Amino acid sequence: MLTLSQRGQEMPASPIRKLVPFAEAAKKKGIKVYHLNIGQPDIETPPAILDAVKHADIRVLEYSHSAGNESYRRKLVQYYKKVGIDVTHEQIMITTGGSEAILFGFFTCLNPGDEVIIPEPFYANYNGFACAAGVNVVPITSSIETGFALPPIADFEKVITPKTKAIILCSPNNPTGYLYSRKEMEALKDICIKHDLYLFSDEAYREFCYPKEDGTQGEYISAMHLDGLDQHVVLMDTISKRYSACGARIGAFVTKNKMVYDAAMKFAQARLSPPGLAQIMGEAAIDLPDSYFDAPKAEYQARRDLLVKRLNAMPGVFCPNPGGAFYAMASLPIDDSDTFCQWLLESFSWNGQTVMLAPATGFYGTPGLGKKEVRLAYVLNLDAINAAMDCLEKALEQYPGRTHA
């Protein structure tokens, strides 16, 4: 009998995409669905970077260098300098989205059976790449009560074994929006050095950091800002969110560790090259004026402020104020977030509208956690967010599985 591989069987289905059929069914019934479930921004892709592709003079669309076009990598050096990261073009490898950078990190640094520690809730696809690479994810729980701050370092120490090879940190965080402080980053640095761990730093959202409630701006700290950690850090980057270009599939694997870079390069060579047309977009993006980020950032901030205010005004709902990215996690007075999110699509509508959310269960590695939490991506405009929050408010009143906290 033909059989699937074990990883083919165990590979998790996307927790975000599993509700898609219910959303499609709702739409077929004529219900308007507000998609706060997925990090697909509605912000316009800068026309200048699309124009760069349109104006490119291409006779033969050839393989690029396996590390990406050198001209693009040289320009990225300038970009990184602006955000305080000092790297050369030979420390940058262009990847097919941030996704491939994560996969290369696992392939290069971890054996099957090795362990990677990730504060949960975390980006669900880390599970998928870990499964593909045979790596075991060890979650450390962060809590909504602290706004998903870094768990105590003692919690890390408790789970470190000889098989622990890396920690993944995403700041600003998907799914929590949490922006890790310098103190937290320094604590991570110490533990990485103490136990010889790689720090995989997913910085997809670095441009999107917002003021705290006291009006002070949260300080963005890259793993590459930490002194003495150069050999440990692999930066996993992407243009998807930065320039609202998710479909381009252009990311980067950045490290000063030459041994790691050279080994990752062999995986890059096997797949020949990253996408050619989209590299032109990425390169053109470096020429956008510094002011480019002002408008999307202000827009996201306004959305965050509205979303958090609306959520916290609902009885039994708590949403810590996220410091960055474009996600918020909220705890709701519900029995089960999977059931609730499906119910929103299957059995609820208000004025012909409903809202699609991501159950938080998919973002936790520890079974049973996240049942009262959902992730909301504020990727729709203020009117849509208000309408979506109206739906959620009504839904919580009607939901049969409502709990009374």
Next chain:
Amino acid sequence: MLTLSQRGQEMPASPIRKLVPFAEAAKKKGIKVYHLNIGQPDIETPPAILDAVKHADIRVLEYSHSAGNESYRRKLVQYYKKVGIDVTHEQIMITTGGSEAILFGFFTCLNPGDEVIIPEPFYANYNGFACAAGVNVVPITSSIETGFALPPIADFEKVITPKTKAIILCSPNNPTGYLYSRKEMEALKDICIKHDLYLFSDEAYREFCYPKEDGTQGEYISAMHLDGLDQHVVLMDTISKRYSACGARIGAFVTKNKMVYDAAMKFAQARLSPPGLAQIMGEAAIDLPDSYFDAPKAEYQARRDLLVKRLNAMPGVFCPNPGGAFYAMASLPIDDSDTFCQWLLESFSWNGQTVMLAPATGFYGTPGLGKKEVRLAYVLNLDAINAAMDCLEKALEQYPGRTHA
């Protein structure tokens, strides 16, 4: 101490790209290098498919469906019908190049430690993907004397173990150019059914099949043309060679085995989507007239004819006539193909010119094989091929490691 993973250490470097520094050094000395070493065609990318991207009206370059745009997959159904392959759009998954289709096949169907049988010489990057997935490649030797025909089925039977899960076949073949006959394909079918093996069929070059020496056209047989093998076949496809669009990074994973498709889809979801702009190219390519292939095919055929004639006219050289793709393998009167190919770049020039070839050693899984063979990609025009053959002819006269057969 920070360590690399075992696969990071064992991952083979690209055997084709390892000579690149020597080519660069030769160019710095002012020597013109004819690149017959890599399958990067010089044929123009059809302007119509690049124009499709230029004229696309994109406000936000969003993630596509993880299986690729439905509109593209529906059009691919028409394309496949034209080549005698009957599939639905739900049996097609768009991948990031053929490379990703191969990786998905390994991930989905083989456990670490499982074995895949591949007739050697074979496309070197199969080794890389196998290493990434922890799969062991078991080579079965085909011989230049038979023009690299399928080895006897008894050779397959000899190496099949309980860990054998799949056979990879590439037809027309890279690196040999061999076009497998119906009889050979049927023999493979029988062994796949007998031993419950998947048949991974790499058909990147299906459009490029040429007449034999007797003037009859070789019949192109897809694995999907074989009756009764539907559940076993995974077709790994790409637009790279078909439309001279290597840099696009658009391929396809096609199977009628729903269990395999659904499992592969989970790996596709983890990486979100294939490249967006290039999918527009792929979709536009389906609208090219059927006559589109006439010109590149005639060009490749003329090049093949010239290359094979020139090679076989050199003393001690033998090049079987390849039935397809744009590669030829030749045996040369040399001691070591790696040394020779490096010598061509490092120590030889004729009228200020030299030629870059791929040592065949990189295409064999069995150590020690291929030392007298090189692969030549006829991706340059007739004049360049003539000039490159002049160089090779002179080089073989001068090479210190020349053998006398």
